[in-house]
Amino acid sequence: MAKYIPDSRNHRWVILATGRAKKPKEMRKKYRLTKENGITISPDCPFCIGNEDKTPGEVMRIKDKRFGWKVRVFRNKYPITDIHEVIIHHPDHLREVDKMTEDDFVDLFSVYQKRISALREEGIPIVFRNKGERSGSSIPHPHSQIILLPKQINLEALGLEPIKNKISENDSFVMYCPDFSQYPYEVWIAHKDSEAVETGSPILQKIDFVDFSSKELALLGHALKSSVAVLKKVIGWDFPYNYYIAPKPPFYLRIIPRIIIRGGFELGTGLSTNIVDPADAAEELRKHIR
Ligand SMILES: [Zn+2]
Structure with missing residues (x-):
């Protein structure tokens, strides 16, 4: 269970998520890479095809004939809050955002839409992507995450800023x-x-x-x-x-x-x-x- 701790004035919150300490640090690990059906996969990567049993509780997938799935969602093994999911962008281990096709984006964003809609009743879902070690990422395979926060937590999130520049x-x-x-x-x-x-x-x-x-x-x-x-x-x-x-x-x-x-x-x-x-x-x- 995540624990929410307010500051002395009840303005800001800290989430105590001690289970995160066990999170793997794989960004500097050398992954073996192989080519399969035109995409790159790694037998060492827990998010690649063939390693589905290394991730817990699948929430949903977009099926695909060649690879089994195109986008896959499962529960985070080291959650920050009680509902914390991982969304794998694509079976290709190296397909970063700047290499994705139009269809890849429609698949990925429609999964974001489905998960936000499903979780919204229960709280505030936040969808985000961390790319690179200095952004907080621990596994290089392109993925996003969705975290559900209780509605009563004050967020310091920004509203839409005026469109300039x-x-x-x-x-x-x-x-x-x-x-x-x-x-x-x-x-x-x-x-x-x-x-x-x-x-x-x-x-x-x-x-x-x-x-x-x-x-x-x-x-x-x-x-x-x-x-x-x-x-x-x-x-x-x-x-x-x-x-x-x-x-x-x-x-x-x-x-x-x-x-x-x-x-x-x-x-x-x-x-x-x-x-x-x-x-x-x-x-x-x-x-x-x-
Ligand atoms: Zn991978």
Whole structure:
């Protein structure tokens, strides 16, 4: 059982999850890799096909004739809260977000939608992805996680920030670097419908990830893929990052490159120091986006 501990003023919460201490640290382990049916798999990876028995309690899968499954969800072996699931993006051990196809994104995001819808009655589901060791990831196979929080816990999650410093857009989504960026080169993806209305408008609350059509999910995938690809180009290496979907509507997807470390000042005050002006970041990203 996860234990929730408030601070002395009941503003912030800590989750005591001591079982997490046993979490494996596999990011530096050398995995043997083999090619099978055009994808790369590893016999050493607990998230690869053939090793399904190494993960506990399957929640759901999208079936696939060639590989058995395309997306697979199971309970996290080292949960942070009482409901904590792992979502494997694809059977391919090396298929990162910037290599995923349109169909891969529709499959993955439709699984996000199903799990959010199923869990929403019971609390606040948070979907996120950690990429790279410095982002908090412990197994390299591309995966996301979903954690359910009790409704009574105060979250310090951000609302949708106004759409400024645009990088690019497609038929449904806009990519931008909000003025309120706490980290260098943060990229947010918002639905275009949210552009037309004022911050705080009740219309915004209706822009909900679970309502997006397959066509919108494909366009969202495209926006995420090109954001990660352009960030890779501008930052200059295979950088660690987190992304998450806004815990409550209005929808946004926030990508946070983890290229700086928070210091004592930031930890002591809760303030953020951003060393790259979001307007400059957007300009630089705009130059390289495809
Ligand atoms: Zn794997």
